[in-house]
Amino acid sequence: MKLIVVGAGWAGVAAAYEGARCGFDVTLIERTDMLLGTGLVGGIMRNNGRFTALEEIRAMGVHDLVNVIDQNCLHKNIDFPGHKHASLYDVNKIERAIKTLLCQSNVTIQYQTRINNVNLEDTRIKSVVSDCGETYEGDVFIDTTGTFGPMNFCSKYGNGCSMCIMRCPSFKGRVSVTGLCGIEEMQAKKKDGSIGAMSGSCKLNKDSLNKEIISRLNKEGVAIIPLPKEFIEDHLDIKACQQYALEEYKNNLILLDTGHAKLMTPFYPLEKLRQIPGFENARYIDPYTGGNGNSMRFFAIAPHENNLKVKGIENLLCAGEKAGMVGHTEAIITGILAGYNAKRIINRKALLSFSRETLVGEAIAFTNEQLQTEEGLSKKYTVSGSVLFNRLLECNLYTTDIEEIKKKIKKLDYKL
Ligand SMILES: Cc1cc2nc3c(=O)[nH]c(=O)nc-3n(C[C@H](O)[C@H](O)[C@H](O)COP(=O)(O)OP(=O)(O)OC[C@H]3O[C@@H](n4cnc5c(N)ncnc54)[C@H](O)[C@@H]3O)c2cc1C
Incomplete structure (x- = not known):
């Protein structure tokens, strides 16, 4: 067989x-x-x-x-x-x-x-x-x-x-x-x-984040960083993973520790991200252009x-x-x-x-x-x-x- x-x-x-x-x-x-x-x-x-x-x-x-x-x-x-x-x-x-x-x-x-x-x-x-x-x-x-x-x-x-x-x-x-x-x-x-759906998360190199965020991720697995109003980006409706299409995922940067720092949004502009305390050196490792889009x-x-x-x-x-x-x-x-x-x-x-x-x-x-x-x-x-x-x-x-x-x-x- x-x-x-x-x-x-x-x-x-x-x-x-x-x-x-x-x-x-x-x-x-x-x-x-x-x-x-x-x-x-x-x-x-x-x-x-x-x-x-x-x-x-x-x-x-x-x-x-x-x-x-x-x-x-x-x-x-x-x-x-x-x-x-x-x-x-x-x-x-x-x-x-x-x-x-x-x-x-x-x-x-x-x-x-x-x-x-x-x-x-x-x-x-x-x-x-x-x-x-x-x-x-x-x-x-x-x-x-x-x-x-x-x-x-x-x-x-x-x-x-x-x-x-x-x-x-x-x-x-x-x-x-x-x-x-x-x-x-x-x-x-x-x-x-419109056709298709965008993948709903990106990976940041954990080592590119500041010590406090790394330590929270290592210890608790999750880090939730509230976003100032002018930093909020709304990509909820285009996400493939609609289980995370909740207001919290728009109003915060939600990170999960999967070995990398999994950022629970389809994409987020890198320049803007680097203005948030703790993310000054942030680097995307999947997708490489996570500042611009996703698969x-x-x-x-x-x-x-x-x-x-x-x-x-x-x-x-x-x-x-x-x-x-x-x-x-x-x-x-x-x-x-x-x-x-x-x-x-x-x-x-x-x-x-x-x-x-x-x-x-x-x-x-x-x-x-x-x-x-x-x-x-x-x-x-x-x-x-x-x-x-x-x-x-x-x-x-x-x-x-x-x-x-x-x-x-x-x-x-x-x-x-
Ligand atoms: C960025 C991202 C983050 C995600 N995070 C999570 C998560 O945390 N938890 C969760 O449960 N789900 C998550 N998902 C969704 C989940 O990964 C997928 O829904 C699921 O794993 C799909 O598995 P699959 O085997 O159907 O397809 P795929 O994972 O797409 O696998 C298909 C495979 O087929 C191969 N292939 C395609 N065409 C051919 C061909 N002609 N010949 C030979 N090989 C071929 C591809 O190379 C690929 O390896 C995420 C998805 C993405 C993109």
Whole structure:
């Protein structure tokens, strides 16, 4: 059984890991030289409903992946505006730890390989082909290529290439497997109706900040610096991560310690930033032009079932931002489900959709329903805030009671 996963962000990593657990010979194909994609500059886990989601997945049997994340956190159980009990992983260390886990799971990782063609037989993919002409045959394929850029989209719908972690000038732009199959994809919209969404945070070099801020970050994980009125910039509506589109994130500089100082705004002019006490020497390290803009995302969501099969192609699944969700945890839960359902495709069994009695099941199904509407395409879906978290609260699915979560999963008899 050969499983080909294209795109090694959190969704691809989780899908490859689960595929290997299910007995597949897995090849994970990545266009850059690192795993984790946008997860290389994120770091926030377990905030609000993400706690429940991760524990539900753990209760289903996904221990090692969750443990590696927990072991690589710099801060645990911290609160910041609108968000409770978050943990922050170390963006400088997590990639190596995940690579080790995948190698132990016998996943073959193919770096610097960009897929740009597919060979189809009716509605089945036979193989995918790289820029260099290498062909990768498989029984099942998972599209986890994300929704960022490419550069011309960042220019057309954002403030230009911001020189972000995706490094398109070197590794070339994102290419969607679903798109290559001729399936029409969905594009998310901003509140004003324009296409895409801007990534919502930047990384400052922690060492470029003053001692007091560094010490607060190291100790507490969070530093909140109120902004004088004339320094306030409003970028809330353009953010991909609508869970942080709260007034506090406009009126303050909110910094989180993820190894770097994660600044919770899409961009902030450098000259202005350097006038704020403590930031006189501030330097952006992701994106390099964090004073001017950020990467653009949500240009290519695959039409899919709640079991994550891409509509119209028999042996293609999707996960992560391709499934319309924002966040590492969201990428992981969908990646795990896609990896699990790959085996069901092989065994010709009905594919699994998580029950809506679980937070993960409701999250995937609700997001999918919303994406079918014009209004729904202008919203963003994360279990940590905004419209989806409100829904989960209404359905009484958010809990931090691990025993309660275990009982529910046991009752549903989910063993992945
Ligand atoms: C600046 C920033 C900060 C963020 N902070 C957080 C945070 O703190 N917490 C959180 O939960 N979420 C955060 N997010 C959101 C989160 O990172 C993403 O929603 C999630 O990680 C997406 O994972 P993914 O695997 O779906 O896609 P991606 O991370 O986009 O990964 C897709 C991968 O596919 C590869 N790829 C694309 N096309 C091809 C191809 N044709 N062939 C081979 N490879 C290909 C790409 O190189 C990439 O590695 C942040 C996002 C950004 C941009």
